[in-house]
Amino acid sequence: KIRLIIDTDPGQDDAAAILMAHGLAKRGLIDFMALTVVAGNVGLHHTANNARIICDWAGQTDFPVYAGAGKPLLRELITAEEVHGKTGLDGVALHEPVCPLQPVHAVPYLIDTLRKADDASITICPIGPLTNIAQALSLAPDIGRAIKNIVLMGGNYFEAGNITPAAEFNFYVDPHAAQIVLQSGVPITVLPLDVTHKATITTPRMDVLRKQANANGSRLAGILQSYERFDTQKFGLEGGPLHDPCAIACAVFPEFFSGRDCHVAVETQSELTMGACVVDWWGTTGKPANAHWVTEVNANKMFHELAESIKQLP
Numbered sequence: 001k002i003r004l005i006i007d008t009d010p011g012q013d014d015a016a017a018i019l020m021a022h023g024l025a026k027r028g029l030i031d032f033m034a035l036t037v038v039a040g041n042v043g044l045h046h047t048a049n050n051a052r053i054i055c056d057w058a059g060q061t062d063f064p065v066y067a068g069a070g071k072p073l074l075r076e077l078i079t080a081e082e083v084h085g086k087t088g089l090d091g092v093a094l095h096e097p098v099c100p101l102q103p104v105h106a107v108p109y110l111i112d113t114l115r116k117a118d119d120a121s122i123t124i125c126p127i128g129p130l131t132n133i134a135q136a137l138s139l140a141p142d143i144g145r146a147i148k149n150i151v152l153m154g155g156n157y158f159e160a161g162n163i164t165p166a167a168e169f170n171f172y173v174d175p176h177a178a179q180i181v182l183q184s185g186v187p188i189t190v191l192p193l194d195v196t197h198k199a200t201i202t203t204p205r206m207d208v209l210r211k212q213a214n215a216n217g218s219r220l221a222g223i224l225q226s227y228e229r230f231d232t233q234k235f236g237l238e239g240g241p242l243h244d245p246c247a248i249a250c251a252v253f254p255e256f257f258s259g260r261d262c263h264v265a266v267e268t269q270s271e272l273t274m275g276a277c278v279v280d281w282w283g284t285t286g287k288p289a290n291a292h293w294v295t296e297v298n299a300n301k302m303f304h305e306l307a308e309s310i311k312q313l314p
Ligand code: BDR
Pocket: 011, 012, 013, 014, 041, 080, 083, 127, 128, 153, 162, 168, 169, 170, 243, 244
């Protein structure tokens, strides 16, 4: 059974990913260990609060949540309120969270936990800017030993950027962190916009969630409806992309996805193309692969597992 830590900046599609993970744990398919939180879609105060609220929704009021970096390694924080709303979770009523915040910073939590773990025993799914993960790997490169795979949502190559013409949001917010993680030597699977734009929340899929007879089904439909409006209009997609659930789904059901092992580097110098990925798809540099770059998904199967997982929740 996969032992999973999610690093996140909730975020509407982050909420879908976290609820999916709680449901997968209930189905006995993963051992969901913790959430580590980072600033991204909104500031850290909101992302940490939202992570705790989402655990309450899942009935996990004592789930371990650790707050981490409040800003990127070198650049100023850029947020995405225009997509996710002022709180980061537009489209649904929020409450004062019951689930506590752990009294330890996310980075030492990651380092301690991984140092105690067996070789290749823990999967990490980063679905926000990579600041926490880059800090942990820089401070304690030895922890790479315990990581089975980093299955992350971020980047783009065949698909245009969504925050600048060149870059995807998570990589643009902290390009230096993305580059550190990609060059770390740890096994990495990347779910870029190239694939997440093929996993959308279409109207029929939204209806499935809405019709599920549980609070979290309609809650998630509310969140995704609000989010869908933005992405559908802006990117001409049929429904908002389920970016972050792709990372969770790929960690647990890799057979739904396909891509290619290749060398990936992230631009950290040029303002024009900051955060853009250079993916050596045809192996022209001769550099060894440092990532599995995913480009295809069976979106029906992925959505089915998302809906089945949400069904397990209150
Ligand atoms: C990524 O950016 C965020 O706004 C989403 O939550 C997702 O992680 C998509 O570019």
